[in-house]
Amino acid sequence: MQVTSQTISIKEIAGGSVISPKGFKADGVHAGLRYSKKDLGIIISDLPANCAAVYTTSHFQAAPLKVTKDSIAMEQKIQAMIVNSACANACTGEKGLNDAFQMRKWTAEKFGLAEHLVAVASTGVIGEFLPMEKIEQGIQKLHPECDPLHSDAFQTAILTTDIVMKHCCYSAIIDGVTVSMGGAAKGSGMINPNMATMLGFITTDANIDSTHLQAALGQVTDTSFNQITVDGDTSTNDMVLCLANGLSGNKQLTPNHLDWEVFVELLSKTCESLARQIAKDGEGATKLIEVNVQGAECDLDARKIAKQIVGSNLVKTAVYGEDANWGRIIGAIGQADAHVNPYTVDIAIGPIVMLKNSEPQPFSEEDASEYLRNPNIQIYVDLHQGNGTGKAWGCDLSYDYVKINASYRS
Amino acid sequence: MQVTSQTISIKEIAGGSVISPKGFKADGVHAGLRYSKKDLGIIISDLPANCAAVYTTSHFQAAPLKVTKDSIAMEQKIQAMIVNSACANACTGEKGLNDAFQMRKWTAEKFGLAEHLVAVASTGVIGEFLPMEKIEQGIQKLHPECDPLHSDAFQTAILTTDIVMKHCCYSAIIDGVTVSMGGAAKGSGMINPNMATMLGFITTDANIDSTHLQAALGQVTDTSFNQITVDGDTSTNDMVLCLANGLSGNKQLTPNHLDWEVFVELLSKTCESLARQIAKDGEGATKLIEVNVQGAECDLDARKIAKQIVGSNLVKTAVYGEDANWGRIIGAIGQADAHVNPYTVDIAIGPIVMLKNSEPQPFSEEDASEYLRNPNIQIYVDLHQGNGTGKAWGCDLSYDYVKINASYRS
Numbered sequence: 001m002q003v004t005s006q007t008i009s010i011k012e013i014a015g016g017s018v019i020s021p022k023g024f025k026a027d028g029v030h031a032g033l034r035y036s037k038k039d040l041g042i043i044i045s046d047l048p049a050n051c052a053a054v055y056t057t058s059h060f061q062a063a064p065l066k067v068t069k070d071s072i073a074m075e076q077k078i079q080a081m082i083v084n085s086a087c088a089n090a091c092t093g094e095k096g097l098n099d100a101f102q103m104r105k106w107t108a109e110k111f112g113l114a115e116h117l118v119a120v121a122s123t124g125v126i127g128e129f130l131p132m133e134k135i136e137q138g139i140q141k142l143h144p145e146c147d148p149l150h151s152d153a154f155q156t157a158i159l160t161t162d163i164v165m166k167h168c169c170y171s172a173i174i175d176g177v178t179v180s181m182g183g184a185a186k187g188s189g190m191i192n193p194n195m196a197t198m199l200g201f202i203t204t205d206a207n208i209d210s211t212h213l214q215a216a217l218g219q220v221t222d223t224s225f226n227q228i229t230v231d232g233d234t235s236t237n238d239m240v241l242c243l244a245n246g247l248s249g250n251k252q253l254t255p256n257h258l259d260w261e262v263f264v265e266l267l268s269k270t271c272e273s274l275a276r277q278i279a280k281d282g283e284g285a286t287k288l289i290e291v292n293v294q295g296a297e298c299d300l301d302a303r304k305i306a307k308q309i310v311g312s313n314l315v316k317t318a319v320y321g322e323d324a325n326w327g328r329i330i331g332a333i334g335q336a337d338a339h340v341n342p343y344t345v346d347i348a349i350g351p352i353v354m355l356k357n358s359e360p361q362p363f364s365e366e367d368a369s370e371y372l373r374n375p376n377i378q379i380y381v382d383l384h385q386g387n388g389t390g391k392a393w394g395c396d397l398s399y400d401y402v403k404i405n406a407s408y409r410s
Numbered sequence: 411m412q413v414t415s416q417t418i419s420i421k422e423i424a425g426g427s428v429i430s431p432k433g434f435k436a437d438g439v440h441a442g443l444r445y446s447k448k449d450l451g452i453i454i455s456d457l458p459a460n461c462a463a464v465y466t467t468s469h470f471q472a473a474p475l476k477v478t479k480d481s482i483a484m485e486q487k488i489q490a491m492i493v494n495s496a497c498a499n500a501c502t503g504e505k506g507l508n509d510a511f512q513m514r515k516w517t518a519e520k521f522g523l524a525e526h527l528v529a530v531a532s533t534g535v536i537g538e539f540l541p542m543e544k545i546e547q548g549i550q551k552l553h554p555e556c557d558p559l560h561s562d563a564f565q566t567a568i569l570t571t572d573i574v575m576k577h578c579c580y581s582a583i584i585d586g587v588t589v590s591m592g593g594a595a596k597g598s599g600m601i602n603p604n605m606a607t608m609l610g611f612i613t614t615d616a617n618i619d620s621t622h623l624q625a626a627l628g629q630v631t632d633t634s635f636n637q638i639t640v641d642g643d644t645s646t647n648d649m650v651l652c653l654a655n656g657l658s659g660n661k662q663l664t665p666n667h668l669d670w671e672v673f674v675e676l677l678s679k680t681c682e683s684l685a686r687q688i689a690k691d692g693e694g695a696t697k698l699i700e701v702n703v704q705g706a707e708c709d710l711d712a713r714k715i716a717k718q719i720v721g722s723n724l725v726k727t728a729v730y731g732e733d734a735n736w737g738r739i740i741g742a743i744g745q746a747d748a749h750v751n752p753y754t755v756d757i758a759i760g761p762i763v764m765l766k767n768s769e770p771q772p773f774s775e776e777d778a779s780e781y782l783r784n785p786n787i788q789i790y791v792d793l794h795q796g797n798g799t800g801k802a803w804g805c806d807l808s809y810d811y812v813k814i815n816a817s818y819r820s
Contacts, residue, residue, distance in 0.1 A: 058744030059745075059750040059752050061752075088737075090737070091737065091765070091770060093768065125737060126736075126738075126740060127737050128770075236740065236741060314815055317812055317816045318816070320812065320816050321815070321816025326537065327536030330500075330536060330646065331468070331470075331536070333470070334468030334469040334470040336469075340470075342469050342471075355501070355537075358470075358501060360502070360537040399812050399813075401727075401812075402727055402807060402808060402809050402811070403809075405723070405727035406727045406733065
């Protein structure tokens with residue numbers, strides 16, 4: 001069942017973050033992994049929270065992901081998430097794995113938790129070891145609180161080439177009580193396997209067990225985080241973690257709960273917001289590109305086509321150049337691993353229709369160029385084959401993308 | 411059976427081209443589709459030649475491909491190949507298809523051939539109609555000859571954003587007679603769906619029927635043209651056509667012929683040479699990147715991994731920036747749709763080993779940077795899992811790529 005925000009009331013909390021739901025605190029400090037910026041952060045729940053996680057599909061999963069999986073496997077609960085930037089601790093062999101376990105241990109000791117209640121995440125350069133002395137001292141400096149100063153500190157500490165913090169908060173009424181959900185994310189090259197990583201952290205005071213939270217997160221990830229691309233590269237360190245501590249007091253959520261769809265929509269809004277923020281802050285990006293596909297044989301086909309378009313270097317450079325070059329959109333659709341009838345395709349860029357039933361339509365180049373000067377570009381495709389719909393988000397490809405990535409390590 | 415150039419003697423003919431094999435002529439003229447450059451070319455055989463062709467897998471095959479398929483379907487023979495640049499005649503509906511048939515008809519009339527002996531190819535902007543009056547007049551101006559002036563004219567007429575002509579010629583002894591094979595190609599964005607296209611034209615005086623030629627071309631395409639990428643985009647107009655007119659006088663080639671492997675190697679060398687030339691002339695490219703993968707479970711896995719590496723924007727920008735960023739190579743391997751043991755991978759850039767058994771190796775950054783200043787960059791990957799090998803070719807991603815593609819139409 002397709003649920004839209006018209007039928008379900010989801011409220012956006014301006015300035016909200018991962019500490020907006022009840023019972024969460026955060027902090028971020030400068031541990032010295034980076035020259036002067038904050039580089040170590042924590043989110044902590046007042047009590048062990050049920051949790052769900054999704055991980056990169058890369059063949060090379062980084063050490064922190066293995067440690068986090070180890071933690072969750074114990075009782076599907078997490079109370080603290082420790083995150084560092086600057087070093088991905090990926091491709092670091094046995095020593096790297098021991099380092100990630102040690103980072104978990106120090107965090108558990110500092111906050112008086114069982115080790116398996118701590119999740120670990122890292123983002124930064126691949127193939128370098130964590131500076132363990134700095135990590136140890138940094139953990140001691142962490143003093144999580146529930147105020148915007150501390151949530152900003154967390155949101156800043158997880159960034160690498162990102163320019164802006166990415167966070168959001170939404171709430172909805174479930175069982176007559178307010179359930180809140182907050183998110184923070186990082187990721188600028190999506191996924192730049194060097195400064196590795198897209199990381200997403202979601203907190204909620206909803207009452208839901210880990211199994212159902214995992215099911216909801218998996219479903220929602222496919223239409224949000226998995227539908228963004230900046231450069232088509234998948235990191236060794238990607239991870240989205242969601243903690244639910246149950247403090248809002250709703251009856252336990254399952255798919256049979258009357259408000260189940262409300263909860264899924266709440267999660268969907270949160271993930272989609274973070275995904276859009278990541279796409280918009282793509283390396284070198286000057287514009288957010290949102291592709292909307294309808295009329296596909298199924299939703300999966302629509303999502304594949306949307307992502308193929310938003311991932312095309314040629315579409316991305318055309319948008320950067322403010323050139324209404326719909327031939328490149330056709331090129332991308334033509335290449336998608338999906339069912340496409342080549343004779344029934346409509347394409348519009350913003351309000352301007354350029355192709356109808358696969359026949360070129362006359363349009364004003366000036367109007368098109370004017371539209372393409374917007375910071376948010378909408379591309380619409382209708383395949384007229386079925387009811388499948390899908391969206392994807394990305395950014396343009398600029399000189400600055402080349403500049404950032406031609407010299408990232410130096 | 412893997413055949414190497416050590417065991418089979420293939421001779422490269424310096425300056426050779428599509429007219430080097432016996433019985434082929436070519437020409438190229440300025441028909442007025444472009445401002446001043448040549449834009450219409452032809453290759454013609456003294457007699458109907460057996461032929462093979464491979465086409466783009468795009469859902470949107472352009473009109474000229476449909477006409478060429480129609481020609482070949484009649485008796486699997488082609489005598490003339492007419493090609494225009496500047497306009498791809500793709501996404502042009504019924505009128506575009508009629509135009510391509512008309513282009514074939516005029517060519518057949520001018521050279522006194524049956525229509526079905528003419529193949530048609532186009533490359534250029536998608537969604538615009540061919541200027542038919544110019545095409546008609548241009549065809550009248552074509553006077554194919556067998557000299558370098560005329561083959562250069564052909565090789566120039568098929569280019570779009572390409573900077574250099576791409577051609578080669580090889581020969582081998584088969585049945586005691588010299589069999590020659592020549593090639594010409596275009597493609598700079600691989601494949602830029604706007605200035606659509608990678609086109610390859612191969613001529614040979616070998617005696618081989620169309621069925622076996624098709625089998626050999628299909629096999630060789632998988633390890634040559636299909637292993638290059640400039641921007642990951644697949645065109646609506648891609649096509650490789652191979653004509654064999656039999657004038658060398660060898661006994662008809664089949665897989666049972668003693669020299670079958672010699673012929674396949676001849677075709678392989680020709681296709682690989684053209685593929686490398688296309689990769690090297692990629693839009694904005696300053697360096698050719700060749701990736702060599704060994705130790706994969708099978709050749710297909712090795713090819714997939716090689717192509718994933720060479721197609722990664724992050725690897726491409728690192729090479730452009732002369733940054734020995736092997737973490738990005740790991741990122742690309744991690745993402746490949748192939749079997750990968752994450753604990754046994756070796757990576758070297760040129761002579762410099764950076765990863766061994768998935769553990770980072772110390773290396774001199776100065777040596778690495780010095781190597782990366784070369785115009786031809788070799789990347790080696792050994793997975794230590796099996797005997798599968800594969801190569802792929804591409805180019806770096808520079809500011810000029812963005813410049814060229816942000817303003818192609820204007």
